[in-house]
Amino acid sequence: MPTFKNLLKTHRYQEDIKKSTFIGICFPIDSLATFEQCLSRHGDSRATHNCWAYRLGQQYRFHDDGEPSGTAGQPMLAAIDGAGFDAVGALVIRYYGGIKLGTGGLARAYGGVIAKNLQSAPFQWHIPxxxxxxxxxxxxxxxxxxxxxxxxxxxxxxxxxxxxxxxxxxxxxxxxxxxxxxxxxxxxxxxxxxxxxxxxx
Missing domain, CATH: 3.30.70.240 (Alpha-Beta Plaits)
Known part of the structure; x- marks a missing residue:
C-alpha cells in the first residue's frame, strides 16, 4: 500500500500577510546534501528571514532563522507531515513589511504557506x-x-x-x-x- 507522497518537482507558493511577503518553496530531496544544495540555490540573503524544515524518513530538522523559537521551522515541519509527504525540503522566505504578527500569527503564516504549497504541488504515492x-x-x-x-x-x-x-x-x-x-x-x-x-x- 502507498505509505506517503513524493514531491515530483520544486513548487512555489507566495502569500502576503499583513504587509509581509512569505514565499514558500518545497523541493524533493534524497539526502541531506541535496537539501543543503536546494537551500543554497533558493534562499535569498536579502530577505528578513530564510526559515526551513525537512523530512527524510526518520530524519528531520527545522530552523527559525531569527524568528521567535517554535514559530517558523516547527510549524513548517508539521505542515509537511500533515500533508503526508516524505523526502521533501521546505523553505519560507519572509520579507518583513513592518507589522508584527505575534507568535501565533507567525506559526500560522509559516505553517500555512507550506500547507497551501503542498496542497497544490505535483506528487506521486510512494510504492514500496x-x-x-x-x-x-x-x-x-x-x-x-x-x-x-x-x-x-x-x-x-x-x-x-x-x-x-x-x-x-x-x-x-x-x-x-x-x-x-x-x-x-x-x-x-x-x-x-x-x-x-x-x-x-
Whole structure:
C-alpha cells in the first residue's frame, strides 16, 4: 500500500500577510546534501528571514532563522507531515513589511504557506518495491520484460552471457508473490533467483 507522497518537482507558493511577503518553496530531496544544495540555490540573503524544515524518513530538522523559537521551522515541519509527504525540503522566505504578527500569527503564516504549497504541488504515492536478481535463459528474456510491465515493475539491469542473461528487476512488494509465480510458470521453472548480495551488480 502507498505509505506517503513524493514531491515530483520544486513548487512555489507566495502569500502576503499583513504587509509581509512569505514565499514558500518545497523541493524533493534524497539526502541531506541535496537539501543543503536546494537551500543554497533558493534562499535569498536579502530577505528578513530564510526559515526551513525537512523530512527524510526518520530524519528531520527545522530552523527559525531569527524568528521567535517554535514559530517558523516547527510549524513548517508539521505542515509537511500533515500533508503526508516524505523526502521533501521546505523553505519560507519572509520579507518583513513592518507589522508584527505575534507568535501565533507567525506559526500560522509559516505553517500555512507550506500547507497551501503542498496542497497544490505535483506528487506521486510512494510504492514500496523490492529488487530481485534473476538468471534467465535466452528463451525467456522477453517473458521477464512482459511480466515486469504486467506487474508494474521495471528491468534495472540486463547482463548477457553464454547461458542467457542475469537480470535485475524491481517490482512492487504487493505484487512480489504473484510475479514470482508467473515467472516460474512461464519458464517452467527455468528462471533462477540469485542471491542479491553476491550476484546482483
Amino acid at each position: 518495491k523490492t529488487v530481485l536478481c534473476l538468471q534467465v535463459p535466452f528463451a525467456h528474456g522477453q517473458n521477464v520484460h512482459a511480466l515486469c510491465q504486467q506487474f508494474e515493475g521495471e528491468v534495472l539491469q540486463e547482463i548477457f552471457h553464454s547461458q542467457g542473461a542475469d537480470m535485475q528487476v524491481r517490482v512492487p512488494k504487493d505484487h512480489m508473490t504473484d510475479f514470482k509465480s508467473a515467472l516460474q510458470n512461464s519458464s517452467k521453472g527455468q528462471i533462477s533467483f540469485l542471491n542479491k548480495s553476491s550476484h546482483c551488480g
